[in-house]
Amino acid sequence: MEYYPRKIEEKLEKWIKRKEAIIIKGPRQSGKTTLLLHLREKFGGDYVTLEDDEMLNAFENAPKQFMSRFMNKEGILYIDEAQYSKKAGKTIKLLFDLFSDKLKIIVTGSGSFDIKVEVGKYLVGRTVYFELFPLDFEEFLMWKAKDLHKIFVDYKESLASFIRQGDEPQHPAFEREFYNLLEEYLIYGGFPAVVKEGDEDTKKELLKNLTQTYLEKDIFFFLNIRHLEKFRNFLKYLSFNTGSLLEISGVMRELNMDYRTAEHYLSILNSTFIISLLPPFQGSLTTELKKSRRIYFLDTGLRNSLINNFLTLESRIDRGVLLENFIFNELRSNFDCKINYWRTTGKAEVDFILNLGDEIVPVEVKSRSKLTRGFLSFLRHYTPKVAIVFTEREFGVKVMGVTKVAFVPHFFI
Numbered sequence: 116m117e118y119y120p121r122k123i124e125e126k127l128e129k130w131i132k133r134k135e136a137i138i139i140k141g142p143r144q145s146g147k148t149t150l151l152l153h154l155r156e157k158f159g160g161d162y163v164t165l166e167d168d169e170m171l172n173a174f175e176n177a178p179k180q181f182m183s184r185f186m187n188k189e190g191i192l193y194i195d196e197a198q199y200s201k202k203a204g205k206t207i208k209l210l211f212d213l214f215s216d217k218l219k220i221i222v223t224g225s226g227s228f229d230i231k232v233e234v235g236k237y238l239v240g241r242t243v244y245f246e247l248f249p250l251d252f253e254e255f256l257m258w259k260a261k262d263l264h265k266i267f268v269d270y271k272e273s274l275a276s277f278i279r280q281g282d283e284p285q286h287p288a289f290e291r292e293f294y295n296l297l298e299e300y301l302i303y304g305g306f307p308a309v310v311k312e313g314d315e316d317t318k319k320e321l322l323k324n325l326t327q328t329y330l331e332k333d334i335f336f337f338l339n340i341r342h343l344e345k346f347r348n349f350l351k352y353l354s355f356n357t358g359s360l361l362e363i364s365g366v367m368r369e370l371n372m373d374y375r376t377a378e379h380y381l382s383i384l385n386s387t388f389i390i391s392l393l394p395p396f397q398g399s400l401t402t403e404l405k406k407s408r409r410i411y412f413l414d415t416g417l418r419n420s421l422i423n424n425f426l427t428l429e430s431r432i433d434r435g436v437l438l439e440n441f442i443f444n445e446l447r448s449n450f451d452c453k454i455n456y457w458r459t460t461g462k463a464e465v466d467f468i469l470n471l472g473d474e475i476v477p478v479e480v481k482s483r484s485k486l487t488r489g490f491l492s493f494l495r496h497y498t499p500k501v502a503i504v505f506t507e508r509e510f511g512v513k514v515m516g517v518t519k520v521a522f523v524p525h526f527f528i
Contacts, residue, residue: 118153119258119307121146123247130243131158131191136211136220138197138238141247142388142413143333144325146307147223150247151193154221160191165199175202182214190218197224198337204237211241223247225333226387248388249414250305251448252297252441252526258310260296263289270527271449274503278469278476281501281519283512284527293526294507298428301437304416315425322420333387340383345372349380353390353410354421358436360407360458361392388413393443396455396468396475398497409456411443435482438525439466442480442505445528463489475499480525481506494518 123139130137131154139147148164155162163185165171173181174194185192197203203224210220253271256264266289273285287293303309303318306325312318330347334340348370353361366377384390393409412418415437419425428434443466446454452471458464464487467478477499479490486504494502494515502520509522 118149118156119311120254121150121247122251122254123150123245124153126245127154131219134215134219136207136215136222136238136242137245138242139221139223139245139247140226140388141223142249143225143329144306144308145247145249145388147225147247148195149307151195151221151223155191155193158191159187159189160193160219161185161187162193162195164195165203166196171199174206175200178206178209179213182210182218186214186218192218192220194220194222197222208237208241211238215241226389246388248305248448249416250307250310252300252305252445252528253448255300255305255310256296259299260292263292263296267293267526274521274523274527275449277512277519277521278471278501278503284521284523287510287524287527290524293524297441297526301415301428301441302419302425304414304419306414306416309416318416319420319425322416325417326420329387329389334383338383340380345370345376346380349377350384350389351421353384354412354418357410357412357418357433358439359409361410362407389417391443391447393454393456393467396457396465396470398457400459400496407458411440413444415440415444435480438482438505439480442478442525442528443467446478449528457489457493459489463487463492465490465493477502479504483508491515494520 127137139150141147151162163170165174200206207220207222250258253264253267256267270285270287273282276282277284304322306322309318309321312321330343334346335343340346349366349372352366352370363374363377366372367374385392389412391411391413393411395407418440424431428437431437443454446467446469450469450471452469455468455470456464456466457468457477465477466480469476469478475497477490477493479486481504498517500518502518504520504522505525505527506522507524510524511522513520513522
């Protein structure tokens with residue numbers, strides 16, 4: 116089996132020999148099945164999918180016999196597509212309690228899995244959770260440009276060193292190549308099948324089919340949402356408003372939808388790994404927004420497919436939105452911390468605030484324009500040690516008041 120590496124492997128390998136069950140969640144077609152088959156090839160064991168009706172029936176109605184069949188010398192069982200079982204949480208708990216001394220259980224499920232099954236309430240203390248998303252930009256480069264990947268990792272480390280210690284970031288090289296790769300990534304996203312495909316029309320068709328499968332299986336079949344056209348319109352509305360403040364009243368008015376339905380749909384999209392909701396930063400200013408959230412998509416290719424826009428970046432009016440969405444996803448992937456945006460009632464704003472222990476790091480994403488008054492206002496009021504501006508036009512570090520501000524390319528993350 117041809118296999119392309121994923122960063123999650125290193126994390127998983129630390130838990131393979133431990134007793135806890137492993138549950139891997141993520142959106143459809145993010146590579147969960149391929150990952151399980153790779154782990155089986157590497158560590159041995161047996162693989163089953165609960166999409167198979169016979170396996171599902173045995174798993175739910177004869178769990179002891181199900182497990183007895185797969186007692187293998189490696190002591191590992193990989194259970195794929197667990198969202199097909201309404202009893203998954205309860206059954207996995209039983210199997211763990213009876214067989215965890217003899218058999219390691221590794222389970223995958225799509226986003227609807229946790230909502231429908233409520234698996235977490237059964238497995239407290241018995242399992243560790245991992246999330247497998249579409250490829251981040253580092254993984255994308257691992258697949259598409261191995262010769263640039265090592266250079267990119269050095270760039271990431273130099274930016275992390277700037278955040279930790281204020282060290283000068285490495286000067287970028289091969290910028291045109293990095294930006295060409297970034298453009299492909301922003302337009303078509305990081306779903307594995309899409310990244311592997313070279314033909315642009317096929318990429319578009321794969322993204323279209325992914326959306327349709329998500330709506331038909333996760334939304335209609337698993338989550339029992341019957342008004343698919345209303346849900347699709349809601350999803351498209353969010354696509355056109357990526358990066359914007361979400362005003363539920365505006366959604367209700369635009370789509371003729373009640374508040375409860377809008378919030379329910381929003382919760383589903385967040386829980387099934389289609390969107391992320393970014394809350395506001397709440398410091399000490401009385402003028403700061405306290406409640407409104409911003410919307411970002413976990414994959415920009417999927418978002419572009421929803422609005423049927425695959426134009427080049429140079430031709431797009433939403434170029435800045437895509438770059439902002441990209442930086443947000445990369446910050447989430449690279450920094451294990453709370454992330455917020457900052458905005459006052461006077462509309463002064465900063466795109467992202469990283470909350471790193473006792474330190475905060477403001478992050479601004481620019482396409483071509485100058486720094487905003489909001490960013491400068493935040494620096495004056497909160498006096499962070501360092502700040503980051505992602506931009507094409509400048510590189511280097513400037514001191515603004517007491518803050519070191521690094522100006523770096525968008526791919527420097």
